[in-house]
Amino acid sequence: MNKMVKITIDGKTIDAEEGANLLQVARDNGFDIPGLCYYDKVSPTGACRLCLVKIKEQKGLIPSCTVKVSEGLNVTAFDEELEDVRRTIVELLISEHKLGCMTCDTASECALEDLAYRYNVTVDNLPFPVKTKYESIDDSSPVLAYDPNKCIVCGRCVKACYEIQGKGIIDFIGRGIETKIAPDLGVDWKNSACDGCGECIQACPVGALFEIPSVGKARKWEVEKIETICPYCGVGCRIEVEKKDNEIVRINGVDDGPANNGRLCVKGRFGYEYEMSNKRLRTPLIKENGKFREASWDEALTLTARKFSEIKKNYGGNSIAGLSSARCTNEENYIFQKFMRAVIGTNNVDHCARLCHASTVAGLARAFGSGAMTNSIRELEFADCILVTGSNTTETHPVIATYIKNAVLNHGAKLIVADPRKIDLVKYATLWLRQKNGTDVAWLNGIMNVILNENLHDKEFIKNRTEGFDEFRMVVENYTPERVEKITGVPKEKIIEAARIYGTAKNASIVFSMGITQHTTGTDNVLSTANLALLTGNVGKLYSGVNPLRGQNNVQGACDLGALPNVYSGYQKVTDPDIKKKFEEKWKVALDDKVGLSVVEMMNEAHKGNVKAMYIMGENPMVSDPNLNHVEEALKNLDFLVVQDIFLTETAQLADVVFPAYSSFEKSGTFTNTERRIQLLNPVLKAPEGAKEDWEIVQELALKMGYEMQYNNQSDIMEEIADVTPIYGGIHFYRLGKDGLQWPCKDENDPGTLFLHKGKFSRGLGHFSPVDYIPPAELPDKEYPYILSTGRILYHYHTGTMSRKVSVLNEYEPGPYAEISPELAAKLNLKDGEEVRITSRRGAIVTKARITARVAPDSVFIPFHFAEAAANRLTNDALDPIAKIPELKVAACKVEKM
Amino acid sequence: MKIDTILSKYEPKSENLIQILHDIQDHTEGNYLKEEDLEKVADYLKIPKSRVNGVVEFYSMFSKKPRGKYVIRLCKSPPCFVKGAFNMLDELKSQLEIDVNETTKDGLFTIETTSCLGVCDEAPVMSINNKIYGKLDSAKIKKIIENYRKGKSEI
Ligand code: SF4
Ligand code: SF4
Ligand code: SF4
Numbered sequence A: 001m002n003k004m005v006k007i008t009i010d011g012k013t014i015d016a017e018e019g020a021n022l023l024q025v026a027r028d029n030g031f032d033i034p035g036l037c038y039y040d041k042v043s044p045t046g047a048c049r050l051c052l053v054k055i056k057e058q059k060g061l062i063p064s065c066t067v068k069v070s071e072g073l074n075v076t077a078f079d080e081e082l083e084d085v086r087r088t089i090v091e092l093l094i095s096e097h098k099l100g101c102m103t104c105d106t107a108s109e110c111a112l113e114d115l116a117y118r119y120n121v122t123v124d125n126l127p128f129p130v131k132t133k134y135e136s137i138d139d140s141s142p143v144l145a146y147d148p149n150k151c152i153v154c155g156r157c158v159k160a161c162y163e164i165q166g167k168g169i170i171d172f173i174g175r176g177i178e179t180k181i182a183p184d185l186g187v188d189w190k191n192s193a194c195d196g197c198g199e200c201i202q203a204c205p206v207g208a209l210f211e212i213p214s215v216g217k218a219r220k221w222e223v224e225k226i227e228t229i230c231p232y233c234g235v236g237c238r239i240e241v242e243k244k245d246n247e248i249v250r251i252n253g254v255d256d257g258p259a260n261n262g263r264l265c266v267k268g269r270f271g272y273e274y275e276m277s278n279k280r281l282r283t284p285l286i287k288e289n290g291k292f293r294e295a296s297w298d299e300a301l302t303l304t305a306r307k308f309s310e311i312k313k314n315y316g317g318n319s320i321a322g323l324s325s326a327r328c329t330n331e332e333n334y335i336f337q338k339f340m341r342a343v344i345g346t347n348n349v350d351h352c353a354r355l356c357h358a359s360t361v362a363g364l365a366r367a368f369g370s371g372a373m374t375n376s377i378r379e380l381e382f383a384d385c386i387l388v389t390g391s392n393t394t395e396t397h398p399v400i401a402t403y404i405k406n407a408v409l410n411h412g413a414k415l416i417v418a419d420p421r422k423i424d425l426v427k428y429a430t431l432w433l434r435q436k437n438g439t440d441v442a443w444l445n446g447i448m449n450v451i452l453n454e455n456l457h458d459k460e461f462i463k464n465r466t467e468g469f470d471e472f473r474m475v476v477e478n479y480t481p482e483r484v485e486k487i488t489g490v491p492k493e494k495i496i497e498a499a500r501i502y503g504t505a506k507n508a509s510i511v512f513s514m515g516i517t518q519h520t521t522g523t524d525n526v527l528s529t530a531n532l533a534l535l536t537g538n539v540g541k542l543y544s545g546v547n548p549l550r551g552q553n554n555v556q557g558a559c560d561l562g563a564l565p566n567v568y569s570g571y572q573k574v575t576d577p578d579i580k581k582k583f584e585e586k587w588k589v590a591l592d593d594k595v596g597l598s599v600v601e602m603m604n605e606a607h608k609g610n611v612k613a614m615y616i617m618g619e620n621p622m623v624s625d626p627n628l629n630h631v632e633e634a635l636k637n638l639d640f641l642v643v644q645d646i647f648l649t650e651t652a653q654l655a656d657v658v659f660p661a662y663s664s665f666e667k668s669g670t671f672t673n674t675e676r677r678i679q680l681l682n683p684v685l686k687a688p689e690g691a692k693e694d695w696e697i698v699q700e701l702a703l704k705m706g707y708e709m710q711y712n713n714q715s716d717i718m719e720e721i722a723d724v725t726p727i728y729g730g731i732h733f734y735r736l737g738k739d740g741l742q743w744p745c746k747d748e749n750d751p752g753t754l755f756l757h758k759g760k761f762s763r764g765l766g767h768f769s770p771v772d773y774i775p776p777a778e779l780p781d782k783e784y785p786y787i788l789s790t791g792r793i794l795y796h797y798h799t800g801t802m803s804r805k806v807s808v809l810n811e812y813e814p815g816p817y818a819e820i821s822p823e824l825a826a827k828l829n830l831k832d833g834e835e836v837r838i839t840s841r842r843g844a845i846v847t848k849a850r851i852t853a854r855v856a857p858d859s860v861f862i863p864f865h866f867a868e869a870a871a872n873r874l875t876n877d878a879l880d881p882i883a884k885i886p887e888l889k890v891a892a893c894k895v896e897k898m
Numbered sequence B: 001m002k003i004d005t006i007l008s009k010y011e012p013k014s015e016n017l018i019q020i021l022h023d024i025q026d027h028t029e030g031n032y033l034k035e036e037d038l039e040k041v042a043d044y045l046k047i048p049k050s051r052v053n054g055v056v057e058f059y060s061m062f063s064k065k066p067r068g069k070y071v072i073r074l075c076k077s078p079p080c081f082v083k084g085a086f087n088m089l090d091e092l093k094s095q096l097e098i099d100v101n102e103t104t105k106d107g108l109f110t111i112e113t114t115s116c117l118g119v120c121d122e123a124p125v126m127s128i129n130n131k132i133y134g135k136l137d138s139a140k141i142k143k144i145i146e147n148y149r150k151g152k153s154e155i
């Protein structure tokens, strides 16, 4: 904090921080100086001149929003002259403004309307001619519209798009009274690169920019506003939902949301339509003779309990397996794994984190002792160097990407991107390494080789805080830049430059995601990123660390709460007798000490007939899992399948019993975002009549199976979690408030942990692992000559169960496609949009070609959200031996024009 | 000249934007700025496309549409206005059969308006590709245009 100084405003003495914004300071101290262009989240513009003040010993009237506080400033904020000038400005604005307040969706929250009221300005007493010729509105974007006739040219949107979102899609065009804003090179909004995040709408003080889906739904004063957490990705943005009559009218970012600071992406702001879908499940279903019929809760629960009990009795608890859900709350995940372990008597419980970050959990636990982001999301903005690899952050964690862009554009950080695809972040990068898919260990070792050779490693840190350096060094010495160039295809000069940038940065942060983890060498890849951070001492301090980005809203929490076959909540091993004893005492039942089956293993065992029944809560393996044809056969081979979900998903259709559940807009409970922050949900809407919360369903099932479970609500469950889970020891609902808490949080007085491993690693010393490069399980050959990888896109989410029921998201991206390079397209004589058949050793799909230089010449990329051309019919279910994560990022395929 | 050659003459700093735009426009047939070139400029300077567009749209000397071989710019600032610039504008429009900011079918002429050209004592004034013509009247305009049609810029 800067030093405090004294200033005077209208005779009152005020203590303020030196360098603070004068307008802000004045307002904070009760001087309500008007101002339309000032927006505290961006740099001041000084455009509207409403905030003019007089400052003693300075000439003229000065816009206070452009003044920095210094000792002794003597300010006049209000006198007759200033108020006259302000009134004139408001009159001028009103004369040029289309007064459409009666139908404007912003009315009553409009800053211009407020000023007109304050200065008593009406159209009939204006000293200026009133503008009556109107320009057309641009409502071509799926989500937002711009009315130039209401635009007061304050520039807040322009700065919001550039300085906050890091995109710069819009700017001013024209001169004088004709000035307005326009996207890109002056195209229609629809044809611009605008991705619909809506930051500009949120910044607009008037109704010039507005949400199309909200038009005409409610006047601002009719809505009720409730804050909760975004139902989509692991960033965990805090949202404010405006609702009327149990319908969502609009969603805004919450300005002091700890992860998002008011920011959202298009899904968070506009992706809520599924919530009101009439396809929601409203009653339990039982399948008879291949067809579903509606059933009462009692009937469906009794049938399920009877079946589970029978199978358990005949074949043992280990013949049943459960999939918990990264979409359900922490409390529900805890209850689900407890049900599987205590009631069914098996450790066969897992969830789709297996498919994305099992290798992160395994790798980082080995290197540091904790498998989560070491730092907090907003620290990224202040790192000097960010290495992003295997994460198309702009699309998968859109709000996190904005902080990375802020670091580059607003603070001059150096960004290194290592990715086979030319992703959006490459535009912002100092350096781009285009490695061949699956060669990550090699280029990471190459960088470390150079760091060692050039003596850029942190000897002090290595000596005091790590172990295993010598063995590690022996391996890395073999990875000369020349050799690495041969393996990875990255020119050796770039390896050297990357080493120098990362190796000399004051604080460097590594960001990675599924491009690193979804390999048969996933754990090795993760260990290599950890090695790099250890080697340079870039972990265990503010802004520096190793940061895996977790995909789904509560995938971190589902792991934390023990929806994994090898650990109870808080990563406590099922094989540890003391831990087992603790849980046996708490749960009053004997527990199994063998590690259970992971997702892919469950499917294999079901295929073989060893797993007889499955209980799936809120997951959709029929789209999300690798080698889908195999999954389908496995699920069909079960004696009994139970699915609980909000929609009749592809997986639910195969079930014998389906239970209708609540969505996250309808319940309480907590989610843990990717920065380990436990945040409280608020019920916003009433759930459909007939549905129940997931934890309630599990509890009723437990009771029917004769196991005592009596929680009144999710808060009760959290009390038990805190009791048995050291890293969640201090988590109680009443402590969470608006900011939540970041684990580890061991007791009531623990404020939580911003970044991990300060002073000491969770496991004691940081562990270097010697890691050698191993090629991917399946490489291109004559028959399957191209490399296939899969991933996510901005406009859809996971298996599309929610996002594909949102019409504006479908407008952006209606269906499946494959990214194909111009080189490959030329070879196949393929035009953009034409159909192609893509075949791997496991299956084939037909989809549309999208020709783009984003992919390397010999590679194909397919988003996995689309069931009708499911990428996972092609993917390889070969597993990482340690983490059991399948190799979703590399398969060999062939491509044919239809 | 190729766009890359032009760009390589300048350091990739956003201060150079206006100069670069001039240079490109002067070397583009049709005397305008093509969309793909503007995109390259934005890439080269690492600034948003919208910012490049904002500058292009702000200055009347830049055009995003192809213009005639001869760009006629009629001054409409007050001194020229007082001396009948608007009659001269009508004169130009009717003789060339196009409106302001349009180009004749043969691709020869474009009419634009501009603010003061700094030779007010010659008002009304117009310029054709940076050559100034003052003390205009309808006969003089007719003559000038005829000569240009023949490829002469002298009166
Ligand atoms: S919606 Fe987002 S990307 Fe689009 S113009 Fe507004 S701020 Fe920029
Ligand atoms: S659209 Fe809104 S935020 Fe943008 S310049 Fe106009 S009034 Fe300001
Ligand atoms: S970034 Fe993630 S959490 Fe934030 S609004 Fe988008 S989907 Fe929701």
Ligand code: FES
Binding pocket: A034, A035, A036, A037, A038, A045, A046, A047, A048, A049, A050, A051, A052, A063, A064, A065, A066
């Ligand atoms: S608020 Fe200061 S000039 Fe607009």
Ligand code: FES
Binding pocket: B075, B076, B077, B078, B079, B080, B081, B115, B116, B117, B118, B119, B120, B123, B124, B125
């Ligand atoms: S006003 Fe026309 S040249 Fe000056």
